Amino acid sequence: MRVTVLAGGVGGARFVTGLRGALGADDEITVVVNTGDDLWLSGVRLQPDIDSILYALAGVNDTERGWGRADETERVSAELRAWGAGWPWFTLGDLDLGTHLARTGWLREGLTPSQVAERLSARWPIGARLLPMTDAEVDTHVVVEGGDRLHFQEWWTRHRASLRAVAFANPGIEAATPGAGVVEAITGADVVVLAPSNPVVSIGPILQVPGIRVALGDARRVVGISPIIGGKVVRGMADACLAAIGVETSADAVARLYGRRAAGGVLDTWLVAEEDAALAPALAAEGWDVRVQPLWMSDPATSAALARAAITP
Numbered sequence: 001m002r003v004t005v006l007a008g009g010v011g012g013a014r015f016v017t018g019l020r021g022a023l024g025a026d027d028e029i030t031v032v033v034n035t036g037d038d039l040w041l042s043g044v045r046l047q048p049d050i051d052s053i054l055y056a057l058a059g060v061n062d063t064e065r066g067w068g069r070a071d072e073t074e075r076v077s078a079e080l081r082a083w084g085a086g087w088p089w090f091t092l093g094d095l096d097l098g099t100h101l102a103r104t105g106w107l108r109e110g111l112t113p114s115q116v117a118e119r120l121s122a123r124w125p126i127g128a129r130l131l132p133m134t135d136a137e138v139d140t141h142v143v144v145e146g147g148d149r150l151h152f153q154e155w156w157t158r159h160r161a162s163l164r165a166v167a168f169a170n171p172g173i174e175a176a177t178p179g180a181g182v183v184e185a186i187t188g189a190d191v192v193v194l195a196p197s198n199p200v201v202s203i204g205p206i207l208q209v210p211g212i213r214v215a216l217g218d219a220r221r222v223v224g225i226s227p228i229i230g231g232k233v234v235r236g237m238a239d240a241c242l243a244a245i246g247v248e249t250s251a252d253a254v255a256r257l258y259g260r261r262a263a264g265g266v267l268d269t270w271l272v273a274e275e276d277a278a279l280a281p282a283l284a285a286e287g288w289d290v291r292v293q294p295l296w297m298s299d300p301a302t303s304a305a306l307a308r309a310a311i312t313p
Contacts (some may be wrong), residue, residue: 001028001107001190002027002030003028003104003190004029004032004188004192005163005194005215006193006203007032007049007053007185007195008036008037008197008198008202008203009034009048009049009052009138010066010201010235011054011195011198011227011297012053012197013053013055013061014056014194014303015126015196015202015297015306016279017056017300017303018306018307019304019311020303021125021307022307023307028299028300029128029129029259030071030129030131030132030181031128031129031131032131032133032182033133034197034201034203034206035049035134036138037049037139037142038258039151040199041086042085043104043258044097044100045100046282050130052066052067053108053252054121054126055068057124057127057128058123058126069093069098071095072095072096073094074091075091075094075106077093077094077097079110079209083209088159089158097099099120100268106119111304112179113133113135115139116132118130118206122222129185131182133182133205133209133214134176134179136173136177138170138172138173138174138209139151139170139171140152140168140201141150141171143166143167145303146166152168156236156237159238161237161240164240165240167245168201168204168241173205173209174210175212177211178210182209182212183212189220190220190311191221191225191310191311192219192222193225193310194310195225196225196230196234196295197227198227198238198243199238199239199254199258200241200245202215213266216266217266223265223270223310223311224270225271226254226272226295228251229295230273233249235296251279252275252279252283255270255288256291260286260287260288266306269289269290270290271295271310272291272295272298273294274292274293277282
């Protein structure tokens, strides 16, 4: 079986790790990863979502924090703060910084982000192919109440989404093209899965890249997994992101945000949590193939079970 996942962040990393556990050695996993979170900081290029998924699949991630490397130290960040360089509230671990330096060096040598992701992935037997959604730089910006414009990482990490967002933008995305192999991975998959990642700033930028929605329209089957359980976000501040675009924090509202393929959207099937089973009849009445499924990914076994449910016809 060939499975392609659209993903970003911790939710995406946990789902892809579970998917690898659910599939066999002859199956193929491709992950189209959000790059809207990317940024330049202290002269190096950071790709947080790619790194989170890479580290999780390699088994070297910090499972307590949910991001970065395990057994991390932060001497370099302390030295940067002493120099007044970078962002004092954005900590780069020393091992993580090694990844950023390697990436930046290869980019300056002329490699594309797609080629860099392939080179980084070769270090460990991760069991999946990671594809940046685009090789263009389309960092997410947040317009907050009052008109100020911040990089997404400043709004998310420094302010913890406490400043009311009124819009999100990815400058240059209209002219971007899908990363190498992305369209083929979508159209050639037996099933495409939208991971339970932030629908606005993780999945949203992927869907904005010209050509990706068209590719999803040509896909065999597209399944989405709700990132909302019992009317609450699983992790992070996705509720603040949804509020900014006028979408309720509920599993059915996120389903309608993505839309059914039969009605011009992107999904064929939508998985909701057992806690949201009461929402299923109304969605079914609208024509959704909606399935009620345990969605909590609390350990490898539950993550694998969710992955199996997602890819089952």
